[in-house]
Amino acid sequence: MSNKEPYFEDIPDRRDTNSLKWGKYAGRDILPLWVADMDFKSPPGVLERAKKEANFGNFGYANCPTGLVDAVLERSMELYGWKVNSSWLVWLPGMVCALNVSCRVFEKESSQVFTQTPVYPPFLTAPGNFDLPCTRIPMCLDQGRFSIDFDALEALPSKPSDLFMLCHPHNPVGSAFTKDELKRFGEWACRKELFVCSDEIHCDLLLEPGLTHTPLASISPELADRVVTLMAPSKTFNLPGFGCSFAVISNGQLRRRFKKAMAGIVPDPPAMGFALAESAYRTGESWRMELIDYLRANRDFAISELSNIQGLVPYSPQATYLMWLDARNLPVENPQVFFENAGVGLSDGKDFGAPGFLRLNLGCSRGLLKQAIDRMVSACKAL
Numbered sequence: 001m002s003n004k005e006p007y008f009e010d011i012p013d014r015r016d017t018n019s020l021k022w023g024k025y026a027g028r029d030i031l032p033l034w035v036a037d038m039d040f041k042s043p044p045g046v047l048e049r050a051k052k053e054a055n056f057g058n059f060g061y062a063n064c065p066t067g068l069v070d071a072v073l074e075r076s077m078e079l080y081g082w083k084v085n086s087s088w089l090v091w092l093p094g095m096v097c098a099l100n101v102s103c104r105v106f107e108k109e110s111s112q113v114f115t116q117t118p119v120y121p122p123f124l125t126a127p128g129n130f131d132l133p134c135t136r137i138p139m140c141l142d143q144g145r146f147s148i149d150f151d152a153l154e155a156l157p158s159k160p161s162d163l164f165m166l167c168h169p170h171n172p173v174g175s176a177f178t179k180d181e182l183k184r185f186g187e188w189a190c191r192k193e194l195f196v197c198s199d200e201i202h203c204d205l206l207l208e209p210g211l212t213h214t215p216l217a218s219i220s221p222e223l224a225d226r227v228v229t230l231m232a233p234s235k236t237f238n239l240p241g242f243g244c245s246f247a248v249i250s251n252g253q254l255r256r257r258f259k260k261a262m263a264g265i266v267p268d269p270p271a272m273g274f275a276l277a278e279s280a281y282r283t284g285e286s287w288r289m290e291l292i293d294y295l296r297a298n299r300d301f302a303i304s305e306l307s308n309i310q311g312l313v314p315y316s317p318q319a320t321y322l323m324w325l326d327a328r329n330l331p332v333e334n335p336q337v338f339f340e341n342a343g344v345g346l347s348d349g350k351d352f353g354a355p356g357f358l359r360l361n362l363g364c365s366r367g368l369l370k371q372a373i374d375r376m377v378s379a380c381k382a383l
Contacts, residue, residue: 007287008294011039011365025345031372034347036171036322038238038363040291045283046237046276053275062271064091071281072231072246079204082218088250090258093243093269095201098230099126099165102197104261105228105254106163107132110195114156115165116148117353118172118324120199123165124353132163136353139173144315146173146324148181153188160193168216169202172352172359173324174317176206179214186216186223195254197228201245202320204236204288207296211318217250225251228258235320236288237280238363244273295321298362298369305373309380314360321363328356331383342379344372 014022021037041047053059069086076084092098099122103113107130115123117136127134137153139146166185169176177185189196196216203213217227232245249255269277299316302323306314313326325346327335335358336348349357362369 008040008291009365009367010041011368012041014039030340030343030345031368031375032345033361033364033369033372034345034359036235036320036361036363037240038321038361039365039368040238040363042238042276043280043284043287045287046239046279049275049279049283050272053272059271061268062274064089064269064274065278068274068278068281071278075281076215076248080213080215080218082215084248085250088248088255090247090249090255090262091269091274092230092245092247092262093267093273095199095230095232095234095245096122096126097266098245098247099123099197099199100129101258101261101266102165102228102230103127103130103132103163105257106161106195109161110163111159111161113163113165114158114194116167116170118349118357119165119167119352120171121351123167123199126165127163139170139175145318146170146175146315148177148185150184150188153185156192158192158194162192162194164189164194164196166196166198166216168198168200169206169213169319171199171202171320172322172347173315174207174320174322176208176211176213176318179219182214182216182219186219189226190220190222195226195228196223197230199230201230201232201235203231205292205295205321206319207292207299208318215248217248225254228254233277233280233284236291237284239273239276239280242270242273242276244269244277294366295362298364298366299323301366302360302362302369302373305377309377312380321361323360323362325358325360326356327358330380339376339379343375 021032021035025032073084076082103126112133112135113127114135116139140149198216217224217229229248234240303314303316311329315324332338339346347359
């Protein structure tokens, strides 16, 4: 693809399509910038593959295609310098169930689960599904970037086999952790004999030029033995409705435990999910690079405009298509309700463990984003 920015402007009308994102405000003049679901069409190669599968006309059960496994292994090496063995892969229908499976693996062994806040809501709810206490570690803010509070980690009352749930890159604050940060975190986790579930679903959406993703499990063999890495093409190529994700677990014993925790409960991905995932990885790379350019421009536009609102602080994400906003100094009782009443639907920070904050989805056309931000600016000027 080249000179295809109009591709990201040619957006299907998702109203009245049973869309979770757009259906939330059906019949109301509220622009939905909340759930992590982009409005863009998936890559052209993916759309062609979907047509091919539909024309074939049979949607029976399917095994994971060898071509998809090969694509994952090649991609891991090319993009991250991480040599993955095919036997390490465990296929899943989604990331939320994978977070819950990870907690289930350790429910009788861990005394608690640790995670950094703010964080994607299932990180906060999954431990409770297995009666595991969830200890929240607030992230530190340094020069506009959220990072790991290593002093807080050292002070944690952890026990061997406790579980740390890491979001890397981080949703909702958009931090892409550096290799040095990951090494330090990994050394701490190994010293404390913890296990780690590392959700790396946004790893192919790094917005800053020159950044590369470092899988946590690639830091050292010792650390890899303690890590369940979660990945998927769903966020990158806008395929969340097709339920195809995977875990990478190099430790054979841990992998068997993970599969046992899934048994009889977690289904395999659907045939179409496998097919479209393979197509995305095989044909979607140039589309991905142009998507990143478009998202970066959306981010920069949003930062420029929102920075002018007194009482609102936007944080520029290094990764993801999500922007974290500090609205605690706005003179309103509930920022999410305030902007909703102004015609903009944002995610409420309290669901991420941070009341008074908001999350804004940049995965939309520039025109829609501008319309939403204009509404936000006008509403704040009227205060």
